Amino acid sequence: MHNNPTDTGAAAPFDSVEHWTEVVRGCAANVGPAMGLPPCQVLATLKAPPAGLTGVAITLEGIKPHVLIGVLSNQVGRSAIARAVFQMAPDERPKPEDEADAVGELANVITGHVKAVMSRLDTTMRIGLPSAVSAEAFSARTDQITLRVSFGSVPAALVVTRL
Amino acid sequence: MATTAGSAERLQRAAGAWRLEFQQLVYNSPTLLRPRRFSVQGEQAILQQLRELSGHEPLVRDTERLFRGTLPDGTYIVRDGRWFPELLPDKLPEPQPEPQPEQVEATPGGQKVLEELARRMISLETSVQELQGQLERAIASLAAAAASGALAAAQVRQEHAATMAMPAVTAAMAGAATAPSSSHVAAPQPVAAAVAAPAPSAPARKSITLPAMSALTDLMRGLAGPDANLSPCERSDWGGLASAAPVFFAVIQDNAGDEAGSMIFDLEAALRLAGALLMESEEVIESLLEEKVMSDEMLDAASEVCNTLTSALNKVSGNPHLRAGKMQPFTDARAAQLAAASKRDDYRYNHGGRFTLVAC
Numbered sequence: 001m002h003n004n005p006t007d008t009g010a011a012a013p014f015d016s017v018e019h020w021t022e023v024v025r026g027c028a029a030n031v032g033p034a035m036g037l038p039p040c041q042v043l044a045t046l047k048a049p050p051a052g053l054t055g056v057a058i059t060l061e062g063i064k065p066h067v068l069i070g071v072l073s074n075q076v077g078r079s080a081i082a083r084a085v086f087q088m089a090p091d092e093r094p095k096p097e098d099e100a101d102a103v104g105e106l107a108n109v110i111t112g113h114v115k116a117v118m119s120r121l122d123t124t125m126r127i128g129l130p131s132a133v134s135a136e137a138f139s140a141r142t143d144q145i146t147l148r149v150s151f152g153s154v155p156a157a158l159v160v161t162r163l
Numbered sequence: 164m165a166t167t168a169g170s171a172e173r174l175q176r177a178a179g180a181w182r183l184e185f186q187q188l189v190y191n192s193p194t195l196l197r198p199r200r201f202s203v204q205g206e207q208a209i210l211q212q213l214r215e216l217s218g219h220e221p222l223v224r225d226t227e228r229l230f231r232g233t234l235p236d237g238t239y240i241v242r243d244g245r246w247f248p249e250l251l252p253d254k255l256p257e258p259q260p261e262p263q264p265e266q267v268e269a270t271p272g273g274q275k276v277l278e279e280l281a282r283r284m285i286s287l288e289t290s291v292q293e294l295q296g297q298l299e300r301a302i303a304s305l306a307a308a309a310a311s312g313a314l315a316a317a318q319v320r321q322e323h324a325a326t327m328a329m330p331a332v333t334a335a336m337a338g339a340a341t342a343p344s345s346s347h348v349a350a351p352q353p354v355a356a357a358v359a360a361p362a363p364s365a366p367a368r369k370s371i372t373l374p375a376m377s378a379l380t381d382l383m384r385g386l387a388g389p390d391a392n393l394s395p396c397e398r399s400d401w402g403g404l405a406s407a408a409p410v411f412f413a414v415i416q417d418n419a420g421d422e423a424g425s426m427i428f429d430l431e432a433a434l435r436l437a438g439a440l441l442m443e444s445e446e447v448i449e450s451l452l453e454e455k456v457m458s459d460e461m462l463d464a465a466s467e468v469c470n471t472l473t474s475a476l477n478k479v480s481g482n483p484h485l486r487a488g489k490m491q492p493f494t495d496a497r498a499a500q501l502a503a504a505s506k507r508d509d510y511r512y513n514h515g516g517r518f519t520l521v522a523c
Contacts, residue, residue: 041385044467045188045196050441074442148440153389155442
């Protein structure tokens with residue numbers, strides 16, 4: 001239990017997965033329009049991303065590994081993200097590598113914003129290299145939260161895993 | 164129990180003691196988070212809690228300001244990062260002659276007068292919502308009574324609702340046309356009396372207002388894509404439909420745990436919306452529909468869809484904060500309760516299926 005003030009008076013610590021998730025939520029809300037996507041809206045909070053999704057995950061680490069931030073989507077979502085990021089025509093079909101690049105860019109920008117917000121936790125914090133991941137890589141665990149989001153009508157999942 | 168950072172909601176001072184209510188998301192199942200309300204007491208504990216709620220720094224300063232002041236007992240609610248007194252209908256200030264704009268700006272209390280005007284506008288909006296709800300209930304009861312042949316009894320209720328509503332409308336309009344000339348006018352006023360006075364035969368708790376279809380459609384599109392759409396449809400006979408295929412419902416509750424309404428879905432709508440949330444492929448949804456199977460995972464996701472749709476109810480001015488319970492199979496008892504609903508909106512989902520929003 002991280003926080004039940006009625007019982008203990010304790011609160012979610014600054015370094016908890018819940019706090020990191022709140023920061024990711026706030027940063028994702030800001031980066032959508034900057035990347036040609038509609039604003040990000042959180043639809044639900046899950047413990048594990050829905051099966052079948054793929055995307056990109058990036059770590060934030062400094063004096064120690066902090067979090068792994070994953071941006072996942074389905075085929076429709078990845079295509080829509082690529083069209084928005086690369087300013088493609090609505091009927092244009094992106095290549096799979098373009099989709100991966102676009103999702104990676106989205107993950108990179110979100111992670112960059114999160115790093116800026118959380119840098120007071122660790123001034124040596126840096127962004128790791130992006131890696132391709134699937135939902136199956138994120139098994140349900142207590143220090144992980146999945147935000148089911150939509151950028152307008154573009155579906156996606158943001159996975160925050162405390163390392 | 165894991166929680167998220169949360170948000171402050173209400174600050175109360177009773178018998179000189181302060182109490183903070185705030186809300187956080189907590190896990191109520193292995194996979195889902197639900198909002199839950201907590202409270203802390205004591206000035207230091209409240210300040211500490213507010214500091215730990217992210218983005219509440221201005222509120223911490225405002226709270227310290229309140230603690231330093233000598234204030235009467237009362238309740239404060241958050242508006243734009245500040246605490247404002249919560250004005251219940253019986254605490255609305257007495258209307259005073261409207262000050263001239265130059266007076267408002269020139270007097271030292273001008274800012275307070277403007278704040279008071281803002282608070283009065285919020286209270287007036289709430290009053291109008293309540294009156295609207297009363298009129299809708301009265302019309303609904305009249306229609307139901309006419310259908311069952313009990314017109315005379317309904318006329319009595321209708322007349323009573325009208326007599327209750329009309330002075331309130333008049334008084335509310337009078338209250339809107341005036342403005343306080345000072346920041347502290349605490350005497351009860353006619354608006355408060357008219358709005359707060361319960362009718363002898365009126366229900367103790369007012370019915371919630373159902374959201375507009377456009378608000379629900381927006382949420383559906385966020386969930387299921389830009390082509391998702393809702394259209395009003397004829398009243399669904401859920402009792403009859405439940406005998407042919409699975410039907411599910413989720414209770415909508417207020418913070419006190421009292422039922423304020425419900426959402427009812429046929430299997431197809433529940434599966435398609437849950438599938439949209441989990442980004443399932445069309446093939447998976449179709450196979451579940453063929454088998455008429457609602458898995459636990461899909462049921463959890465459908466419950467989460469209800470939670471998402473509840474946000475449309477929470478955005479309706481005048482509604483209390485509401486949350487959706489877990490989705491469950493429709494029962495005969497639920498069908499019987501549905502007959503007594505004060506209001507319901509039936510929709511058809513263009514991707515397949517139908518659902519109904521019900522206000523108790």
